[in-house]
Amino acid sequence: MAARKIAPDTPELRARWGNFAFDADTKAKADTAIKRYPEGRQKSAVMPLLDLAQRQVGRETDTQGWLPLPVIEYVAEYLDVPVIRVLEVATFYTMYNLEPVGKFHVQVCGTTPCMLRGSDDIIAACKKRGMKPGHISDDGLWSFTEVECMGNCATAPMVQINDDNYEDLTPERLDKVLEALAAGETPKAGTQEPGRHTSEPANALSSLKDMVTENHDYRGEW
Numbered sequence: 183m184a185a186r187k188i189a190p191d192t193p194e195l196r197a198r199w200g201n202f203a204f205d206a207d208t209k210a211k212a213d214t215a216i217k218r219y220p221e222g223r224q225k226s227a228v229m230p231l232l233d234l235a236q237r238q239v240g241r242e243t244d245t246q247g248w249l250p251l252p253v254i255e256y257v258a259e260y261l262d263v264p265v266i267r268v269l270e271v272a273t274f275y276t277m278y279n280l281e282p283v284g285k286f287h288v289q290v291c292g293t294t295p296c297m298l299r300g301s302d303d304i305i306a307a308c309k310k311r312g313m314k315p316g317h318i319s320d321d322g323l324w325s326f327t328e329v330e331c332m333g334n335c336a337t338a339p340m341v342q343i344n345d346d347n348y349e350d351l352t353p354e355r356l357d358k359v360l361e362a363l364a365a366g367e368t369p370k371a372g373t374q375e376p377g378r379h380t381s382e383p384a385n386a387l388s389s390l391k392d393m394v395t396e397n398h399d400y401r402g403e404w
């Protein structure tokens with residue numbers, strides 16, 4: 183499990199983030215999210231609001247974004263809930279960064295299917311670039327977290343970088359992705375296996391062959 187600790191509440195943190203408020207774009211999106219919930223249930227919007235807040239912090243810092251304590255307090259006030267209710271959500275889900283991160287947050291899956299398909303080599307490739315847990319690279323580009331399964335086991339090993347997943351990785355393929363990001367390009371997300379489109383079988387089809395041409399109903403054959 184990724185190490186989760188919230189950034190210390192310091193005078194510097196308060197000075198930088200104490201006046202945080204949603205900008206017009208974030209506010210419009212936050213209010214739309216709140217309206218999706220029935221009357222009296224508006225506090226259920228805590229997850230989208232935390233995500234929007236993190237993205238705004240990201241825009242303001244040219245990073246993936248994170249959640250300083252004053253920002254968490256702002257979200258609590260916006261939803262009129264106790265800060266602890268927002269804090270417990272923010273600290274539970276690894277999609278929320280509790281400490282500053284780099285422009286690109288490289289989250290490497292190290293769970294069993296990815297591990298069996300070479301995630302140790304992917305982690306080593308990250309370390310070669312100076313990435314290590316809880317650290318932002320000197321150029322401000324990279325931060326690194328090892329995380330649990332992100333649901334791409336069929337195209338393991340994989341990493342998530344900001345909003346995109348990169349799958350079927352080798353150290354060389356990861357290097358290409360990182361080089362492209364560092365150069366300001368947008369590398370193709372998803373599988374990096376030549377000829378593979380998504381998570382279809384990498385080789386010849388071995389099951390569900392009748393589904394190739396039509397939506398075949400197998401239930402009577404079970």
Ligand code: FES
Binds near residue numbers: 292295334335339340
């Ligand atoms: S084990 Fe890595 S995505 Fe599932």
